[in-house]
Amino acid sequence: MNLADSLRARAQALRLNGLVEHWSEVGDADWVAPLIQWEEHERAHRSLQRRVRAARLGRFKALSDFDWKWPERIDRVAIEELMSLAFLKEATNVVFIGPNGVGKSTLAQNVAHQALIHGHTVLFTSAGQMLGELAALDSDSALRKRLHRYAAPDVLLIDEVGYLSYSNRHADLLFELISRRYETRSTIVTTNKPFGQWSEVFPNAACVVSLVDRLVHRAEVIAIEGESYRLKEARERTEVRSRQRAAKKVITEKGASE
The missing domain is CATH 1.10.287 (Helix Hairpins)
Structure with a gap:
């Protein structure tokens, strides 16, 4: 041409x-x-x-500012490969697992933002917000429309699975959503619970095993270990304030003695 x-x-x-x-x-x-x-x-x-x-991604720290040395365990190569977005071509899911404050949400938001830049549709939601919203809908037509809203984006980022416990209805709704997206669109999940403990998140729900199986089939699972970075920053701020107060005290006492 x-x-x-x-x-x-x-x-x-x-x-x-x-x-x-x-x-x-x-x-x-x-x-x-x-x-x-x-x-x-x-x-x-x-x-x-x-x-x-x-997308409603909100504010987040850029990957270039991420402190890779802080987590005790993190697969940086795997995360950088996710930024290439190759997983979207096969509609592969991504799961970030780790304790509070190790950067799961930040990393997931960076991957989702990269997808946005390259022309994909994205939607960010917390598990609590999404499941609460779906469970509150009374009519079947309203539920179908809302499920479609969450099922439609190229990338759905579900944050904070495991921070609350849910009823059987919530579990069924999440299973329905994951099933609708299965092998057609990519879902990114952050969770503080290993999969073996998801029965505590959805106690007595019959679909938990199937839900996990559907979610992790051919998924990229990124495990992160370490202490909360937020606690680290809080300690550092406290130490800085303590030094500042100590310095002011010395200056005050010196001025009073002169």
Whole structure:
């Protein structure tokens, strides 16, 4: 395909119907290529803005600022491979497992943001918010619409599975959602519970084994071990404030003695 044909195909893809209709008259003009490029750039920018708003990722620390030395165990290579988004091509799920404060949500949000930048649709939600919302719906039609909303994005990020316990209905709803997305779209989950303890998250739910099996089939499971980074930062802030107070005390006592 020569340059002129390529430009015309791009104009058709943009649905610039007036331009395409008069292509024989203006196709060779110098302004056509910049015009098409500007339109592509502007539409891509607006599309990204719409998807970012719809994703509701919130604020998070960039991967470039992540302290890889803090966790006692973390597979950095595996996480950097996730940033290539190859897992999306096979609709593979991703599960981050680890205790509170080791960066599970931050890493998951970075992967999801990378997917947004590359044109995919994303939705971020906490497990509690999503399951509470679904369980509160009374009519079947409302539930179907809401399930579709969570099932539709290319990437669904479910944060904080395991921080609360849920009823059998919640378990059934999560199983239904995971089943709808199974092998068609990627789901990212963060959890502080190993899979063997999910029966504590969904006590007495008959579908727990099937739920885990469906979620982890061909999934990338990233286990992270270590102390909470938030506690580390809190200790450091406390130490800084203590030193500042001690310094002020010394200055005050010195001034009083003079």
